[in-house]
Amino acid sequence: MSPLRRSCIRSLPLLLASVTAAHAIDLPTRKAGLWELKMVRPGSAIDEVAMQHCTDEATDKKMTSSFQPMANEACSKQDTQKTPTGYVTDSVCNIAGMSTTSRAEITGDFNAAYSVKVTSHQDNPLPGVPKDATMTLDAKWLGPCKDGQRPGDIVMPGGIKMNIADIEKLKALMPKSK
Template identity: 60%
Template sequence: MRRLLLVSCSAVGLLVLLPVSGAIAVELPVRKAGLWEMKVLSGGTVPEMTMQQCTDETTDKDMATAMSPVAKEICSKQDIQKTATGYVTDSVCGIAGMSIKSKAEITGDFNSAYTVKTTSRSEGGPAGGAARDSNSTIEAKWVGACKADQKPGDIMMPGGMKMNIKDMEKLKSMIPKQPGK
C-alpha cells in the first residue's frame, strides 16, 4: 500500500513529500513515468522553490519501500482517506524534539498534474520553540520524458544540485531515534 508522508521541517525550512507504505485501505496511484516539475509554495515563510524529478513506476514503488521504516520511526499517526476530489492525509510526526501535525489535501490525476495543499503545526524543537502554523502547496506537473542525462530517482534542485532519491536509504541513519521506539 502507498501513501504520502508530508513533513514540514521548520527548523531547516524544508518540505519533504515522500511516499510511504503501511497497512491502509487506500492506495495512491503511481505517478506517470517521466519528468515531473514540482513547484513548492510556502505562503511567504520560505522562498518559492521549483525542482524536477525523473521517475518511473519502479522508482515510485521503491521510494515507498525505502521510506516506510523512516515514517514508522518518526510518525505516531499516518492516516489517508479517499475523497470525492482526491485524498486527505493526517499525520503526527516527531523529529529532533519537534512535534509536527500535518493535514494534506491531494488533488489531481498523477498522470498530468497534481496538487498537495498542506497545513501544519509544529511545536518544540531543539530550542523549545513556540508553536508555529504553516501552509504550503506543491504544484506538480508532468513535463515529458526524462532528459538524456537523467535516470529514474534523480531530483534536480535549484542551483544545479542533483541527487537521487534512491540514496534516501543512506539518509535513514541520519534521522535521530525517537524515545521509546
C-alpha cells in the first residue's frame, strides 16, 4: 500500500470528525465554485494532502445528508456549539475498532476561506499511528469550477477524481462500528 493511501486511511477518523463538525448543525453552505482543500497532518507519512472540490448549494446539502448518518452511527457523542469566531464540536467516534475523541474548531467563512482544526486522541490506534494527532483542513475558494467539472467533483493527489454523488462507494469502504 502506498504511503499516500495509508495516510488517507489513517486520516479517515480525523476527516470524519471535521465533516461531522462542519455539518452537525445548520451551517451556511459554501459559496458555489471550486474550493482548494489542504489537509495538514504534522508528523504523518505525508504531511500535507491537497485536493480540489467543485461544489454548489445542492452538493453541500447532499454531503450533509450523506455523511451525517455515517457519523451518527459511528459517533456516540457529537456536541456542536456556536462560538464568537465560528463553531466547535466535541465528538467521540468508533471507526474500525478505534475509539477517537476529537475536538474540531471551525473558523472563517464559507464564501472565501475557512479552517477546521481537529485535535484527537485514540485509545487503541493502529500500529504506527500516534495516540494523539492534529489535523488542519484549510479551505480556500478559487473561483468558478473548471470547464468539464460538475458539482461534487473532487480531484485528489495523483489526479484521482471522484464525485461526491458516488458517496455510497465511500460508505462501503468505511468499516462498520460495533
